Structures are given as C-alpha cells and as structure tokens.
Amino acid sequence: MIEKIENYLKGNLNETEKSEFEIQIKQDAELQARVMEYKKVFGTLKTIAQREKLKKHFNNIHTTLPKEAKVVEMKSRFKLTPRDFAVAASVLVIMTLSLFLYFNLQHKQQSKYLMLKRDLDALKNSQHKLVQHINKRNQVVIPSKYGASAFMISSKGYLITSYHLIKEANSISVENSSGIILNAAVVFSDDKLDFSILKIADSAYKIDGVMPYGFKNESADIGEKVYTLGFPQENIVYEEGALSGRLGYRGDSSSYQISLPLNPGNSGGPLFDENGNIIGMIAGKQEGSDGVGFAIRIERILSSIKNAPKSTFDDKLNFKNQNKLKGLKRTKQLQKAEPFVYLVKVY
Amino acid sequence: MEYSDSEVIRLIRINDQSALSFLYKKHYGMVNHFILNNNGSDDDAKDIFQEGMIVFYEKLQMPEFELSCQIKTFLYAICRRMWLKKLIHRSKFIGKINDNEEIAEIADEEISQIDKKENDITSMNLALNKLGEPCTTIITDYYIQNLSMENICEKFGYTNADNAKNQKYKCLTRLKKIFFAGNKN
Numbered sequence: 001m002i003e004k005i006e007n008y009l010k011g012n013l014n015e016t017e018k019s020e021f022e023i024q025i026k027q028d029a030e031l032q033a034r035v036m037e038y039k040k041v042f043g044t045l046k047t048i049a050q051r052e053k054l055k056k057h058f059n060n061i062h063t064t065l066p067k068e069a070k071v072v073e074m075k076s077r078f079k080l081t082p083r084d085f086a087v088a089a090s091v092l093v094i095m096t097l098s099l100f101l102y103f104n105l106q107h108k109q110q111s112k113y114l115m116l117k118r119d120l121d122a123l124k125n126s127q128h129k130l131v132q133h134i135n136k137r138n139q140v141v142i143p144s145k146y147g148a149s150a151f152m153i154s155s156k157g158y159l160i161t162s163y164h165l166i167k168e169a170n171s172i173s174v175e176n177s178s179g180i181i182l183n184a185a186v187v188f189s190d191d192k193l194d195f196s197i198l199k200i201a202d203s204a205y206k207i208d209g210v211m212p213y214g215f216k217n218e219s220a221d222i223g224e225k226v227y228t229l230g231f232p233q234e235n236i237v238y239e240e241g242a243l244s245g246r247l248g249y250r251g252d253s254s255s256y257q258i259s260l261p262l263n264p265g266n267s268g269g270p271l272f273d274e275n276g277n278i279i280g281m282i283a284g285k286q287e288g289s290d291g292v293g294f295a296i297r298i299e300r301i302l303s304s305i306k307n308a309p310k311s312t313f314d315d316k317l318n319f320k321n322q323n324k325l326k327g328l329k330r331t332k333q334l335q336k337a338e339p340f341v342y343l344v345k346v347y
Numbered sequence: 348m349e350y351s352d353s354e355v356i357r358l359i360r361i362n363d364q365s366a367l368s369f370l371y372k373k374h375y376g377m378v379n380h381f382i383l384n385n386n387g388s389d390d391d392a393k394d395i396f397q398e399g400m401i402v403f404y405e406k407l408q409m410p411e412f413e414l415s416c417q418i419k420t421f422l423y424a425i426c427r428r429m430w431l432k433k434l435i436h437r438s439k440f441i442g443k444i445n446d447n448e449e450i451a452e453i454a455d456e457e458i459s460q461i462d463k464k465e466n467d468i469t470s471m472n473l474a475l476n477k478l479g480e481p482c483t484t485i486i487t488d489y490y491i492q493n494l495s496m497e498n499i500c501e502k503f504g505y506t507n508a509d510n511a512k513n514q515k516y517k518c519l520t521r522l523k524k525i526f527f528a529g530n531k532n
Contacts, residue, residue, distance in 0.1 A: 002516045041523050044471045045490040047464070051401055052491060057364070058397045061371045 005038050085233050089263045096264070149230035149269035149282070150174060150198065152340040155211050156315045157200040160281055160301065161268035161344050163189050166196050174200070174342040177236045184344075188312050190304045193254055193296055194283055195268075197305065198344075199314075212336040213270070214323030216277035217299050222246060226258055228282055229334065230269030231343040238334055239266075241291070248294040249284065255294045256280055262293040270341060271295040276325025276333045352418045359407050371400060374419055377448060378426045384445045385430060395433070399426040402461055416451045424451040428458075467530070474526040482518035489515060 007013050008021050025032045150161035159174060166172055166186055175181040188197040220226075220243055227240040241260030248255025258271065262285045271280035280295030302319050325333040350358070350369055358366035375396055382392035399422050406412045414421060427450065434440040475483055481503055488494040488502070496508050496515075505511040 002519055003512070006519075037523055037527060038519075040467070041471075041519070041526060042490075044467045044526075045486070047405070048468060048471060049491045049493060050405075051468075054401055054404060055397060057367065058371060058400060061368050062375075062393060062397075065372060065375060 002038065005035055006042070008035070009039055009042055085263070089232070089265075092264055147231065147234075147346070148265050148267040148344050150342045150344045151229075151268075151270040151278075151281075152211055152342075153197070153215075153319065154315070154317045156317070158187070158313070158315075158317065159184065159198045159200070159342060160195055161198060162281075162283065163191050163194045163196045165267055165344065166198070166346055167191075169346040171347045172198060173345050173347075174198070175345070176339055176342050178339060188305065188308055190301075193300055193304055195281055195296060195301055195304075197313075210324075211321050211340055212324040212333075213272065213276050213278055213340070214321050215298055215302060215319045216273060216279050217302065217319075219246070219297070219299070220256070220273055220279045224279075225274045226260065226279065227272050227330075228260060228262075228266060228269050229272075229337060229341045230266040230282065231341075232263035232265035234343070236338060236341065236343075237266075241293075243279075244292075248296075252294075254300045255283060255296050258293045258295055259291050260293050261291055266293075268344060270337075271298075272325075272333075272337070275323065276328070276337065277323055352414070355418065356407060356414065359404065360410075367400075367404070370418065371396075374422050377419065377423060380447055381423070381427065381445075382430060384447065386434065386439055386441070387430065391430070391433075395426050395430050396422075398429055405464070420449065420451045421453075423448045424453050425461075428453070470526055470530040474522055474529055477525050477529075478518060478522055481514070482521060485511075485515055485518050486522060 004013075004021065008018065013021060025035055148162060148165050150159040152158070153160045167189070169186070172184045172186070173181055174184050182200050182202040184198040185201045186196050187199045189195070222243050222245060224243040225240065226243050227238065229236055229238055231237065239260050239262070241258055243256055244259040245257030247253055248257055256271075256279075258280075262282065266282045267284065269282040270278050271282055273279050278298050280298050281301060283294045283296050285293040305317065325336060328336070348365070348369065350366060355366050355370055359370075375392075378396040378399065379389065379392040382395060383389070387395075402425050403418070403422060427444070427446075431440065431444065475486060478486065485499060485503070488499050489496070496511050499505075499515075500508055500511045503511065503514075505514065
C-alpha cells in the first residue's frame, strides 16, 4: 500500500489508476490521513536532499571566494585575525578620512593626511547614526575603540603615542608582545605636534630590563635607512625603508617624510635609524600613496617635553639613555627593542 | 557579470547555477561582517549565510513568492534572526546587536513558515537517527543521496530489487511513526 501511495504522490500512476485512487481516498478518511502523512514525510526528505545538494554547491563557491569578499572587522573584544587585514585597513582608512574631511575645520582644507589609527568596531554606532548626529550638533562623534602603537621613552614607565589616537579616550591600556596588559593614563599632550605621553598606572608594572635604544637629538639625513616596529595588527610587525624627505606633510618642518609601508595601527610607533636610535614617532601616511609616510622628529618631541610645565611629570625625565643597539644585527636589535613597543587599546 | 535583483531571481527560478554563485559572492561579505561583529566566527558566518541562502532559494521555489525589498536586505534580515536565535541558544546573547545594514521586517507568516520548516527538518533528522541500521542508511541513501535501488541492493547484499524495496517500505513505515511521534511538540 505504501508503494501505491508513493507512486501516487510521485505522479507515477496513469490517469485511470490516479482517479481510482483519488476516489478511494475520498471515501476512506484513514487512508486520506495516511496519504497526507506520507506526503509530509516525502516532502521533508526531499527538502533535506535538496539542501544537501545546495550545501555542496555553496561549499564549492565558498572556496572560490576572493579574500576581499570577506571583510574582517574587529570584534568588540578585540580579536583580529591577521589575514584580510589589508582590506580592513583600507576600509577603515576611507571611513576615517570621511569623518575627518567632514569636520576638521582648523586643519588643512583638503586634508589628505590620514591619521593612522585603527577603528575597531567603527560601525558600532552605525555610520548612518553618526552622520545624523554630526549634522545635528556639528561635533565629531568618534567610534569608541582604536588600536595603535606606543613606545617607551623612560624606564620610569612613560610611553609616547599619537595624540589624535587617545584624545577622546575614557580609558587606555597598553600591551607588549609578551602579552602583559597594563593600564595607562595620559600625562601630557601636544596637539600641534600630535603626540601624547602616557604613564603606566598599574601597580603590577615592573620595568623589563633597561631601554636599549637611545634618542638621536639631531637631524637625520635623507637616504638614511630607517625602520619601525608597531601594531598594524595584533602581533608586532617590522617594516623598513628610508628617510625620503626633510619635511613632512605639506612642508611641515617638525616631521620627516619616510618611505615605509605603513598601516593604521602604526601611528605612535618608533622610527629607528640603522643604529637603533630613535629619530621620530610615526604619525601618518599620505592618502593614496602607499609607502609615503610621516614621522614627527624626535628632537621636536623632546623639546616640547622639556618645555612642559614643571608639575607635568612626577619624575625627572632625561633622555640620555645609552644606545645598546649600535652595531648589532637587525634581528638582534629588534629582539632587544621589541619589549618596549606597545599595542595601545583605547576605550 | 553583474545581475540585477530581478534578473537573479528569474535565473535562480530556472536553476541557473551562475546566478546563485553570483549572489553568494556578492553578499557573503556583509553577513560575515555582521557575524564577526556579533560574537561569531568565520565558520559561524559561513553556516548562517548558507542557511540564509537556502531559505531564500526555497522561498523562490514557490512561484507566488514576491520579494518586496532588496535581496540584500532580505538575506540580512533572515541571517540576523538566525544568528540571534543561535546566540540565545548558546547563552551568548549579550543583549545588543551590532547592525551594519538596515533591518527589514519579515512578515509573521513568513517567519512561522520558515520556523515550521526548520522544525520539520530537525524532527526528520532525529527520526532518521532513531531508526537505527539498516533503515537509516537505506532511507538516507535512497531519498537523500538519491542512489538507485540497485546500488542499495549491492550495498546490503539483498538478493533482488524487490527484497530491497520491501525493506525500504518497512523502514518508511517506522520512520513515519517516529517522525510524527516526535513532531507533536
């Protein structure tokens, strides 16, 4: 009987058989119920079969997805996968640019200067809401989470990073590549030069060895080979290049132009010369030009710090560290410098 | 090759494979982005997106179905709801969804249809498992993998096709019983 039901439901009965069976069904309520039940069973099995087929097809398509199809955004708990970062970076850079273009009135009119901060969760308040909010109050509403780099300038627990990065921060934490996370607070900012000094505000803090790099208090030359360490992604990244110009963005005499591959997240990181001296702090890159970046000259930074009001720093900062990296192989220099470069997370 | 929404719908209805492919590649990123921003992984995104695409495909199989919004909006709404359900099921819903697209309202009848179908499928899979061997394999091979009776004959060593067929019907009777017993909920 089931065979007949199945054939009927599949449409395998000829005209006479079919009409006969249908009469039978009409007259027999129990048969009708059974037919309905099998209809459902076969229907569900068919759907399952179709889905298996579809899934196979989809899995095939999935393997052919270009990497760019998957736009990776950072989760609110800051779990960033290293891959697809270039895409996230360019998306973020464009978003940051549009926000800044919208409001930076004091800044250069057509600012093409991209500040290299990373917007984590930039879409947390949806773009739509942001624009509305902006139109209403003419204020910058900045997404609440960023990540970038910082480095130690004094073993008493002082770090330097970008000002634009932390200026809206409610709280800041820093993390180096050994995974230790510490709280930090801003103690000094220079908005013209765009840097801030942070002090580690954590009783768990203990300096991990002596800072191995020195500060070069004189101008560096174009052609000088330079490098940086930073966090354009969650793991520390090394980039190298050369000093390409004595002036920064639009002739800014407080910065250098460097040819170095930079990404959002590199902001605030150290610029080293070949011998491991700090000659600057990474600040930004030129829109649309890969490999054109800018770094604030360290001598300007140090001078600004020295001219800060007396009560700014609890400790006396001198920048006379001895450079222990000179003459060492690059990999060795990096090993020694790495613990003093930090990932900054702003909330 | 760029297709408009109505073109894609027309092509999918006539079973054009490239249209499905196009749709998949076009919208995967949006859902992936959403899932990752809401406590999910890449694997979660793949699963949810594929399930959403399946719902869309199945809807299209009904000729009376008419989409009143963009395909993108529909997919997003479906996937969002599925993900929310999953998060709640995993006890991982933190009370807030981060949206990156506008949310379309799905009609209540649509939702109940979708849920009902999902329930049926879950019940069926459970029932299939409860069948035990050889029924689970016979039914799965014949109805889901669409293997032929001869194939199944060979596999189980039945002496002839009629034998296999009878076995199949015995299994079906049991399956129906278990399915409806379980589906009462």
